[in-house]
Amino acid sequence: MKFTIALFGPPYSPASRRALRFAEATLAGGHEIVRLFLYGDGVYSASANQVAPQDEQDLAAQWREFIARHQLDGVVCIAAALRRGVLDEQEASRYGRPGASLGEGWELSGLGQLHEAAQNAGRLVCFGDH
Numbered sequence: 001m002k003f004t005i006a007l008f009g010p011p012y013s014p015a016s017r018r019a020l021r022f023a024e025a026t027l028a029g030g031h032e033i034v035r036l037f038l039y040g041d042g043v044y045s046a047s048a049n050q051v052a053p054q055d056e057q058d059l060a061a062q063w064r065e066f067i068a069r070h071q072l073d074g075v076v077c078i079a080a081a082l083r084r085g086v087l088d089e090q091e092a093s094r095y096g097r098p099g100a101s102l103g104e105g106w107e108l109s110g111l112g113q114l115h116e117a118a119q120n121a122g123r124l125v126c127f128g129d130h
Helices: 014-028 040-046 059-070 078-083 089-094 112-120
Strands: 002-007 032-038 074-077 106-109 123-127
Touching (some): 002 014, 002 040, 002 112, 014 032, 014 059, 014 123, 032 040, 032 112, 040 074, 074 112, 078 089, 078 106
Parallel strands (some): 032 074
16 A cells, blocks of 8 residues: 655654654555655754754654655655745755755655645555644
8 A cells, every 4th residue: 555644743742753653664564655744843853953852762863764764755845844944955045044954865845745645645644733
């Protein structure tokens, strides 16, 4: 089965941890992930500047490692990202900000990418506050 996974909760939330474990189990079960989509506070999981306290799991780093290891399509809602200061080089330049903060493996795109992925998957599974 094909899945699209949408994460709305920040990287320090139980929702992020559950989403990552679900994604791992999905692939381990022989299923496919069409796209990982970050929206709302979920975009913080794509920030290269997230630093977890020493006594907590670094879920943002785990997400980066996961999408790199499995060569997954990781998309971050551009509107939500801009609002939260998660920028790629192009957006940082466009808005005159000192630097990019989007982590490796993620790309900024519109909400239409979530819609498209949901259409191409058998299931859309959402995690988070909204």
